[in-house]
Amino acid sequence: MENxxxxxxxxxxxxxxxxxxxxxxxxxxxxxxxxxxxxGMQEACSEPQQKKRRRGRARNxxxxxxxxxxxxxxxxxxxxxxxxSLNDALDTLRTVLPAFPDDTxxxxxxxxxxxxxxxxxxxxxxxxxDQTKTKPMDTTLLLSSLGCVADAPSPGSEAxxxxxxxxxxxxxxxxTSYPSSPATMDDYGYLQKDVVYGFHNFVPSVY
DNA sequence: TAGGCCATCTGGTCCT
DNA sequence: AGGACCAGATGGCCTA
Numbered sequence: 001m002e003n004x005x006x007x008x009x010x011x012x013x014x015x016x017x018x019x020x021x022x023x024x025x026x027x028x029x030x031x032x033x034x035x036x037x038x039x040g041m042q043e044a045c046s047e048p049q050q051k052k053r054r055r056g057r058a059r060n061x062x063x064x065x066x067x068x069x070x071x072x073x074x075x076x077x078x079x080x081x082x083x084x085s086l087n088d089a090l091d092t093l094r095t096v097l098p099a100f101p102d103d104t105x106x107x108x109x110x111x112x113x114x115x116x117x118x119x120x121x122x123x124x125x126x127x128x129x130d131q132t133k134t135k136p137m138d139t140t141l142l143l144s145s146l147g148c149v150a151d152a153p154s155p156g157s158e159a160x161x162x163x164x165x166x167x168x169x170x171x172x173x174x175x176t177s178y179p180s181s182p183a184t185m186d187d188y189g190y191l192q193k194d195v196v197y198g199f200h201n202f203v204p205s206v207y
Numbered sequence: 208t209a210g211g212c213c214a215t216c217t218g219g220t221c222c223t
Numbered sequence: 224a225g226g227a228c229c230a231g232a233t234g235g236c237c238t239a
Contacts, residue, residue: 071225076216078226083214107212 090111097106097114106114 072217075218075226079217079228080215082227087214109212 090108093115094106094111097111097118
């Protein structure tokens with residue numbers, strides 16, 4: 001990607017990033033040390049030799065560059081914080097999702113898909129519970145409604161697998177193909193977890 | 208070593 | 224004008 005500051009005369013003050021260290025944030029250091037506040041950048045980079053030539057115009061150009069650079073650095077900082085907050089939200093989301101036995105951290109896309117399907121599963125649970133209000137709660141029925149085989153063991157057993165006749169109730173649009181879901185999630189390959197149980201069967205969202 | 212995931216930078220666009 | 228949001232590009236790290 002083109003660096004907007006790459007046209008800066010290196011004999012003057014090289015504000016352009018080192019191409020090799022550009023992407024590493026913390027250690028991404030421009031050739032001319034620039035902190036996020038950019039305070040004192042001009043002073044640190046300007047030299048008496050440069051002050052001599054094309055004084056007025058050069059200073060304007062430099063000022064413009066510094067202003068641009070300042071904005072860019074601030075924008076980068078904001079973007080970094082924005083992404084950090086997004087990651088924090090994902091972490092929070094992970095904490096309310098059932099954990100995998102091997103404690104493997106879900107990737108971002110896995111977290112979103114899992115959450116999506118988990119919500120749908122819980123909604124189905126509520127729906128079935130409402131339907132059977134007059135009867136005592138039946139775990140087997142719930143599991144069946146969630147797509148697990150009728151004789152599925154309790155969550156925690158890896159024997160719980162998708163049934164080919166899952167609930168016909170309305171589900172999120174991306175889940176409409178659940179009834180035709182494969183017996184094993186490996187067929188989708190969305191999540192390469194060896195041990196999947198209970199609600200984890202909902203991880204392989206059909207997108 | 209290839210591929211997946213991730214963090215970061217960057218410029219464009221939209222919104223306030 | 225400046226901030227938020229977004230998507231593309233890039234490079235590092237890790238794993239099969």
